[in-house]
Amino acid sequence: MATPLSDPSQSPLQTVAVVGLGTMGTGIAEVLAKAGRTVIGIDVSEAQAAKCVAALEASTARGVERGRLTEQERAGILGRVRTSADLRTAADADLVIEVAPESYEVKQQIFRELDGIVRPEAILATGTNALSVTRLAAESSRPERVLGLHFFNPAPAMKLVEVVSSVLTAPAAVTAVTDLALDLGKEPVAVGDRPGFVADGLLFGYLNQAAAMYEAKYASREDIDAAMRLGCGLPMGPLALLDLIGVDTARTVLEAMYAASRDRLHAPAPILKQLSEAGLTGRKAGRGFYTYEAPGSAVVVRDALTPPEGGDLAPGREIHSVGVAGSGTMASGIAEVFAKAGYEVVLAARSAEKAQTAKARIGKSLARSVDKGRMTAETAAQTLDRITATGTYDDFAGVDLAVEAVAEDLEVKRQLFAALDKVCKPGAILATTTSSLPVVACARATSRPQDVIGMHFFNPAPAMKLVEVVRTVLTADDVHATVREVCGRIRKHPVDCGDRAGFIVNALLFPYLNNAIKMVEEHYASLDDIDAAMKLGGGYPMGPFELLDVVGLDVSLAIEKVLHREFRDPGLAPAPLLEHLVAAGCLGRKTGRGFREYAKR
Numbered sequence: 001m002a003t004p005l006s007d008p009s010q011s012p013l014q015t016v017a018v019v020g021l022g023t024m025g026t027g028i029a030e031v032l033a034k035a036g037r038t039v040i041g042i043d044v045s046e047a048q049a050a051k052c053v054a055a056l057e058a059s060t061a062r063g064v065e066r067g068r069l070t071e072q073e074r075a076g077i078l079g080r081v082r083t084s085a086d087l088r089t090a091a092d093a094d095l096v097i098e099v100a101p102e103s104y105e106v107k108q109q110i111f112r113e114l115d116g117i118v119r120p121e122a123i124l125a126t127g128t129n130a131l132s133v134t135r136l137a138a139e140s141s142r143p144e145r146v147l148g149l150h151f152f153n154p155a156p157a158m159k160l161v162e163v164v165s166s167v168l169t170a171p172a173a174v175t176a177v178t179d180l181a182l183d184l185g186k187e188p189v190a191v192g193d194r195p196g197f198v199a200d201g202l203l204f205g206y207l208n209q210a211a212a213m214y215e216a217k218y219a220s221r222e223d224i225d226a227a228m229r230l231g232c233g234l235p236m237g238p239l240a241l242l243d244l245i246g247v248d249t250a251r252t253v254l255e256a257m258y259a260a261s262r263d264r265l266h267a268p269a270p271i272l273k274q275l276s277e278a279g280l281t282g283r284k285a286g287r288g289f290y291t292y293e294a295p296g297s298a299v300v301v302r303d304a305l306t307p308p309e310g311g312d313l314a315p316g317r318e319i320h321s322v323g324v325a326g327s328g329t330m331a332s333g334i335a336e337v338f339a340k341a342g343y344e345v346v347l348a349a350r351s352a353e354k355a356q357t358a359k360a361r362i363g364k365s366l367a368r369s370v371d372k373g374r375m376t377a378e379t380a381a382q383t384l385d386r387i388t389a390t391g392t393y394d395d396f397a398g399v400d401l402a403v404e405a406v407a408e409d410l411e412v413k414r415q416l417f418a419a420l421d422k423v424c425k426p427g428a429i430l431a432t433t434t435s436s437l438p439v440v441a442c443a444r445a446t447s448r449p450q451d452v453i454g455m456h457f458f459n460p461a462p463a464m465k466l467v468e469v470v471r472t473v474l475t476a477d478d479v480h481a482t483v484r485e486v487c488g489r490i491r492k493h494p495v496d497c498g499d500r501a502g503f504i505v506n507a508l509l510f511p512y513l514n515n516a517i518k519m520v521e522e523h524y525a526s527l528d529d530i531d532a533a534m535k536l537g538g539g540y541p542m543g544p545f546e547l548l549d550v551v552g553l554d555v556s557l558a559i560e561k562v563l564h565r566e567f568r569d570p571g572l573a574p575a576p577l578l579e580h581l582v583a584a585g586c587l588g589r590k591t592g593r594g595f596r597e598y599a600k601r
Contacts, residue, residue, distance in 0.1 A: 013123070013180045017042055017090035019110055020099035021052035021083065024127060027155030028097060030056055033080045034156075035184045040090060041083040049083035056081060059156070091117050095177070097149055099127040102252045107131065108139045115141045123173050125149035129200045130253035133193045134166035143168040149177055150197060151186075152537045153245075160536035161186040162197045187536055189529045195256040198525050199537035202544070204253050204266070206512040207245075210238035211269040214289070219504055221289050222307060223495035230466035230493055231458050231505040235539040238508070239289040240300075243282035247275045247289075265511060265571040316482030317427060320344065323396040325416060326405035327354040330433060332361045333461030334405055339386040340462075341490040346399055352391030359389040365462065396423050401486065403455060404442075405433045408558070413437065414445040421446035429479050431455040435506055436562045439499045440472040449474040453483055456503060457492075467492045472499040501566035502559065510559050516544035517575035527595055545595040548578075549588035553595075557582050 014037060018029045021043040029052065032039045043049045060077055063069035069077075082089075087110070090096050096114055100106050107126060114124055124146045126136050137146035148164025161181045165174050174190070181188035191197045196204055210228070214221055225237020242250050250272060257266040275281065275288060282288035286295035293299040320343070324335040327349035335347045335358070349355040366380040375383075388395070393416075396402050402420050406412055413432060420430050430452045432442045443452035454470025467487050471480050480496075487494035497503045502510065516534075519525050525533070531543020548556050560574040581587075581594065588594030 011180060011183055012176055013094045014038060015040065015093050015095075017093035017096040018099060019043075019087065019090070019096060020101075020127075021048050022099065024151065024153055024155060025097075025099040026052040026055050027153065028099065028127070028151055029081055030059060030077075030156050031151075031184050031186075033077045037080065039081045040093060041081060042085070042087055042089060043083070044085055046085050049085060053081070053083060087113050088117055090114060091119070093118060093122055095123045095125060095180070097125045097127055102128060102130050102249060104131055104135065107136055111136055111140045111146070121145075123147070123176060125177065127151060129197065130195055130249075130256040132195070132256075133164050134168065137166045137168050144170040145173050147173055147177060148193065148197070149181075150200075152199070158537060159185075159187045160199065160533055161188045162199065162533070162537070163188045163190050164193055164197055165190065166193045187532060189525070189533050191525055191529070194524065195260045196253060198519065198530055198533040200253060201257065201519070202512055202515055202530075202534060203538050204250060204257060205263075205515055206508055207238045207242050207250060208254055208267075208269055208272070209265060209508055209511060211242060211271055211289075213504070213507065214239060215269055215271040218500070219495065219497045220307065221305065223497065224504055224508075226493055227466060227468065227495045227497075227504040228508060230464070231468075232509060233541040242272075243288035243290055243292075246282050246284060247272055248281045251276050263571045264569055265515075314477040314481045316478055316485050317400065317429065319400040319429075319482060319486055321346070321399045321401075323348060323393075323399035323402040323424075324405060325349075325393065325396075325402065325420070327358040328405065329361075330457065330459055330461060331405035332358040332365075333459065334403055334433065334457055335359075335387055336362045336365055336383070336462050337457075337490050337492070339383045343386065343490075345387045346390060346395050347387055348390045348393050348395060350391070352389070355389035355391055359384070359387055362387060393419055393423050396420060396428075397425060399424065399428060401429045401431065401482075403431045403433060405457075408434060408437065408555075410437050410441055413442050417442045417445040417452070421448060427451070429453065429482060431483065433457055435503070436501060436559050438501075439470050440474065443472055443474055450476040451479055453479050454499065454503075455483060455487075458505075465491075465493045466505070467494050468503045468505065469494045469496050470499055470503055471496065501562045506559055507563065510556065510563060511572055513544050513548055513556060514560055514572070514575050514578070517548075517577050520545075521575055521577045549594035549596060549598075551588070552590060553578060553582050553587045 016032050016037050017040040018025050019042045021041050029039045029041050041052055060074040064074050098110050100110055126148050129150050133148040137143040140146050147169045150162040152158035152160050163178050178188045210224055214224055221239045225240050228234050228237050251268045254266055254268040279285055280287045283292055286292045290300045291303040293301050322338045322343045323346045324331050325348050335345050339345045347355055347358055363384055369375045370377050370380050402424055404416050406416055432439055432454050433456055435456055439454040443449035453475050456468035458464035458466050469483050484494050516530050527545045531545050534540045534543050557574055557578050564572040586593045589598050592598050592600050
């Protein structure tokens with residue numbers, strides 16, 4: 001049970017009216033009632049009000065079944081909520097939270113009516129995530145008592161609440177609502193009034209880019225969603241999330257963001273308009289990017305776009321032995337993955353010493369797995385025995401698949417591919433693990449571009465399930481089929497994408513990170529508030545600045561530059577603050593200082 005963190009009787013906000021009893025309004029009502037507040041739920045639709053009560057009864061019943069509530073507590077919660085279709089029942093409220101549809105006309109009408117109903121000291125809050133709080137406040141006769149209170153869905157579970165001040169909002173109103181949010185067990189973040197605020201301001205740009213990527217037929221909806229779940233640890237893929245939020249809602253938010261920013265990255269992808277106007281608004285309609293069992297259902301069902309089970313790939317080539325070129329963390333991780341799957345592995349570096357160091361790193365990794373009970377000592381020894389460390393690429397002569405994992409420098413990679421072309425036998429597949437460079441440039445350095453493909457593993461390779469399989473316009477069908485099959489054998493999830501900058505994950509991830517930096521540059525929000533907003537409001541495993549410092553600011557800048565060069569979109573230009581930090585040698589955790597400072601090891 002969400003218990004109040006302080007005595008609710010001490011709060012000036014005892015009685016709260018919630019206007020609009022859809023999913024979000026119902027969730028907010030539940031949170032307030034659980035924290036001891038008297039709740040007046042108001043909706044013009046009596047059917048919707050009844051649906052809210054039924055949802056609260058079901059939710060609290062589950063709480064009792066799971067031991068989170070007693071029957072007495074459940075009765076208390078339900079007893080604190082009453083519903084009405086009449087806005088005048090808000091007369092006694094200390095706080096009114098409006099969660100009506102995202103329309104200025106609708107919300108402004110509610111605020112005008114409330115002016116003649118509520119007491120002078122009452123606070124009026126809008127739950128909008130797309131519209132201007134200032135514009136809504138200006139419609140009120142008490143603009144100093146109007147602010148934004150943006151909960152996240154599902155409200156009972158999500159910790160973040162954005163408290164949005166306009167230039168007109170009185171500090172006392174902000175303090176009262178912030179204290180209430182803390183009493184509700186939430187983590188309030190104070191932000192200024194601009195479309196999307198912090199969390200949605202970053203989230204919807206990313207969702208829009210994913211929709212545009214799908215619309216361009218660059219990758220399938222399943223592969224885009226799997227890439228972001230498995231490559232970034234996100235709880236949902238972007239297209240599934242758009243269906244959950246509502247395609248029409250996303251379009252409205254993006255229209256508001258674009259009107260304010262004029263950033264092309266916020267201009268709604270045309271497919272959002274097409275789906276919205278066709279009534280294919282996501283889960284609530286039973287169909288959006290995906291098709292669902294029924295309107296409101298979360299169960300995805302097969303449709304005409306669902307990939308055939310088992311795939312329809314051409315027959316592949318036989319792969320028994322694998323060469324891995326490189327001696328860094330990625331190279332040793334990839335070698336470990338192949339050896340664990342039973343492949344004979346040749347691990348080659350620029351010197352025998354470097355290759356042995358890489359093999360020793362694998363030995364330590366396997367030993368940790370033994371210590372944690374994930375494999376036996378015998379299996380670890382057999383795995384390590386499958387790896388031959390060498391200081392010459394000549395030992396790749398017999399391998400069926402060669403995977404390069406050397407420095408992210410195109411000339412270095414081209415020279416290596418030219419060397420592999422001479423050494424490797426006819427029919428051997430040559431793969432690059434590049435995350436940002438053109439695969440076709442590596443292919444053109446060989447006499448067999450049809451045998452070259454991208455296999456973008458994620459770090460750490462033994463743990464991360466995703467591999468982006470990157471076809472060039474020259475890659476042979478059987479090469480693509482073979483690599484997909486190999487991914488299955490090494491227990492990785494392959495996603496298909498074409499040969500363009502960033503592939504799927506980096507093309508969606510780094511513009512989002514860049515936009516977070518711009519928020520700090522503009523003094524809109526602090527590093528800590530932005531990181532908290534994305535973890536608590538978006539379910540991200542790390543905030544953007546935590547992630548940038550882990551990845552390395554120099555690596556991040558290099559990827560941003562590649563994306564900007566490829567797509568020529570001004571919105572993709574690296575944030576100046578990122579360039580300044582890199583120029584100053586502040587590269588993140590590896591140097592002890594990036595966006596934050598770290599204790600020296």
